[in-house]
Amino acid sequence: MTDHLKLHDYREDDDTTRALRKVYAAPEGETYWRTLEARILSGLALGASVRLRWWDELDRWMRPALVAAAVVLLAAGVAMFRAHQVEQEVAYEAMLTPAPSALPVETAVRPVLQEQRETTFRYLMTP
Amino acid sequence: MTAAIAFRPVFSPPMASDTAKGTSEREYVIAAQKGSDAAFAELVRLHQRRAYSVARAIVLSHEDAEDAVQDGFLHAYRALDRFRSDQPFGAWLNRIVANAALDLVRRRKVRDADELPETVALPFRDPGESDELRRRLAEALTRLTDRQRAVIVLHDVEGYTHGEIGSMLGIPEGTARSDLHHARAALRRLLNDVRSDR
Numbered sequence: 001m002t003d004h005l006k007l008h009d010y011r012e013d014d015d016t017t018r019a020l021r022k023v024y025a026a027p028e029g030e031t032y033w034r035t036l037e038a039r040i041l042s043g044l045a046l047g048a049s050v051r052l053r054w055w056d057e058l059d060r061w062m063r064p065a066l067v068a069a070a071v072v073l074l075a076a077g078v079a080m081f082r083a084h085q086v087e088q089e090v091a092y093e094a095m096l097t098p099a100p101s102a103l104p105v106e107t108a109v110r111p112v113l114q115e116q117r118e119t120t121f122r123y124l125m126t127p
Numbered sequence: 128m129t130a131a132i133a134f135r136p137v138f139s140p141p142m143a144s145d146t147a148k149g150t151s152e153r154e155y156v157i158a159a160q161k162g163s164d165a166a167f168a169e170l171v172r173l174h175q176r177r178a179y180s181v182a183r184a185i186v187l188s189h190e191d192a193e194d195a196v197q198d199g200f201l202h203a204y205r206a207l208d209r210f211r212s213d214q215p216f217g218a219w220l221n222r223i224v225a226n227a228a229l230d231l232v233r234r235r236k237v238r239d240a241d242e243l244p245e246t247v248a249l250p251f252r253d254p255g256e257s258d259e260l261r262r263r264l265a266e267a268l269t270r271l272t273d274r275q276r277a278v279i280v281l282h283d284v285e286g287y288t289h290g291e292i293g294s295m296l297g298i299p300e301g302t303a304r305s306d307l308h309h310a311r312a313a314l315r316r317l318l319n320d321v322r323s324d325r
Contacts (some may be wrong), residue, residue, distance in 0.1 A: 016314055017283045019264045024284045026179055027189075033175060036193060040171050040200045044164075047201040 156212050167207070171200055174217055178224045181295065184280035185228035185273070187235070195231050199224030218294070225277075225295040232273055260318065267317035274298070275310035282307050 027033075152173060158166035175196060182195035203210075203223045210219055268276050277296060281287045282303075289307070293300040 015260065016264065016311075016318060019260045020280065021284050022261055023265055023268070024180075024183055024280050026176060026183070036179070036196070037168075037172055037175055039193070040175065040197050041168055043197045043201055044167070044171075044204050047204065 152216055153212055156207075156210065156216050160207055160210070160212065167204060170216065170220075174220055175200075177217060178220060180285050181221050181224050181281065182228040184285060185225060185277045185296075186231055187269075191231055191235065192228070195228035196224060198227040198231070202227060218291070221291075221295050226297075229273075229296070263318055264314070267314055270317060271310050271313055272306075275306045275313070278303050278306040279310040279314070 152170070155166040155169045155173075159170060178196045178199055179192055182199065183189065183192040186192050186195055199220065203220050206223070210216070271279070274296065278292055281292045281295070282289070287295070289303045290300045292298075293303040296303070298306075
């Protein structure tokens with residue numbers, strides 16, 4: 001606990017930083033940098049000549065392909081939603097509209113039959 | 128004039144007159160975006176030292192730093208049409224180089240998984256200068272995480288701010304700040320016995 005409370009000696013950090021700077025010092029001398037520059041530029045020339053390899057080409061089409069896929073997914077989503085909505089509307093309307101079988105049936109007695117029935121009835125009632 | 132340009136080799140160093148005219152970095156960027164390889168070569172010349180320092184902070188050896196710088200410039204060249212010329216080219220390039228260096232570290236880790244433990248290479252040019260603190264420091268640096276090591280070098284050696292480091296390494300500024308704190312504490316602890324011996 002007391003170690004944490006002890007004031008830190010920043011000269012120690014200065015020593016470390018100085019040593020770090022030595023460890024990580026960039027090379028000196030123009031010759032080195034000219035050589036590195038030449039190496040980078042030759043790498044670029046080589047890279048430029050082979051840059052249209054299939055995976056680079058694929059990489060080039062990646063963004064448009066992703067956008068196209070997103071549009072297709074969105075359109076499919078909207079279409080599915082619309083279809084579902086229409087289906088629901090049809091089901092709702094079907095519930096409100098009674099089925100033809102449930103309609104009241106109007107019965108009509110054939111006049112011929114009614115006449116026969118009345119004749120029979122009169123015969124029976126006649127003493 | 129046109130013939131002279133046509134016969135210039137690809138990525139030839141820029142002519143002395145280009146720099147004499149005081150062409151600004153932004154003009155080089157715009158020219159490079161329009162396809163001028165000479166302008167891009169000038170950008171390489173202007174930024175290779177900073178790019179090297181960024182890469183060296185992340186990788187473990189001088190040779191890997193050179194490879195990362197080369198990869199970084201190649202990525203930047205390929206992505207040049209996506210760069211907005213109103214932003215600083217150096218910061219954009221440093222992010223690309225840092226990514227190339229991080230990628231190299233990851234690939235090395237996979238490759239060296241079964242080999243000897245990693246060591247931070249001391250500068251190749253002055254072996255006689257090394258002393259006990261530097262030797263122990265190089266050793267202590269291997270005990271830090273890759274990110275802690277990169278953060279402490281980018282901050283304490285290269286002088287980048289926490290925000291710049293965060294942007295380069297793709298981490299929040301607060302994380303860079305905390306990594307720096309932990310890296311310093313770890314180095315202090317690891318180097319303590321070297322100092323007490325003196």
